[in-house]
Amino acid sequence: MPELHMKDYTVLEAFSRDECPLCHLLYQFKHSYYTSMFHESIADDDYIREMISSNGFCHDHAKEIIEYNRGLPTAFAYRYLFIKAQSTLKKDHSAFRKMKVSCVVCSAIETKKIHFIDILKRLMVNDADTLKIRLLASKGFCVPHLRELLVKFGKTPKWFTEFHEKRYAEIIEALDRYIDFENFSLGENRPDLSREEQLFWRDAVRFMTGFTRE
Numbered sequence: 001m002p003e004l005h006m007k008d009y010t011v012l013e014a015f016s017r018d019e020c021p022l023c024h025l026l027y028q029f030k031h032s033y034y035t036s037m038f039h040e041s042i043a044d045d046d047y048i049r050e051m052i053s054s055n056g057f058c059h060d061h062a063k064e065i066i067e068y069n070r071g072l073p074t075a076f077a078y079r080y081l082f083i084k085a086q087s088t089l090k091k092d093h094s095a096f097r098k099m100k101v102s103c104v105v106c107s108a109i110e111t112k113k114i115h116f117i118d119i120l121k122r123l124m125v126n127d128a129d130t131l132k133i134r135l136l137a138s139k140g141f142c143v144p145h146l147r148e149l150l151v152k153f154g155k156t157p158k159w160f161t162e163f164h165e166k167r168y169a170e171i172i173e174a175l176d177r178y179i180d181f182e183n184f185s186l187g188e189n190r191p192d193l194s195r196e197e198q199l200f201w202r203d204a205v206r207f208m209t210g211f212t213r214e
């Protein structure tokens, strides 16, 4: 059996979670990114330069920054961003109009995602049995991540796609059960669902869109 590295175990461990393994890893990464951003990065010259050249954060990440409620580091960051916006506006209207946001959080997540996909690809090539065991016991990948993995993997074994077809069939079935639960015209034939089953539609949204857990 090929030797596994520490980072392989981190990726494999994510398969035991109640969601898409890649979504889980990226969710964890995003929060560690925010923690170091608020604690150290915001005082680091290189990071500040990168953030200023990005012209701020995308809508979703700006919303999360507010929710983090870290006033002082956020005030420092946005002070820099407004200084740039102000001086650009003063110098050149056309340059101000062209200022685009290339969110630093988005690009850090994108880089990390490529890193995790590389690990998964290496496992698929060198140790497909381990990956298969973990995948078959997992919730599977969300739709966008499965799409990306299929592109990056190229040729994939049948079990990989068959598992996801089965997984999505289970999702459809759970949604059907919930739709019947809401259908009072079924009378006594209405299924009896637990609170968790009644809220399954939320998981369906997450599995179709990926990486949306707050």
Ligand SMILES: [Zn+2]
Pocket (backbone or CB within 6 Å): 020, 021, 022, 023, 024, 141, 142, 143, 144, 145, 210, 211
């Ligand atoms: Zn995902």
Ligand SMILES: [Zn+2]
Pocket (backbone or CB within 6 Å): 057, 058, 059, 060, 061, 103, 104, 105, 106, 107
């Ligand atoms: Zn972003």
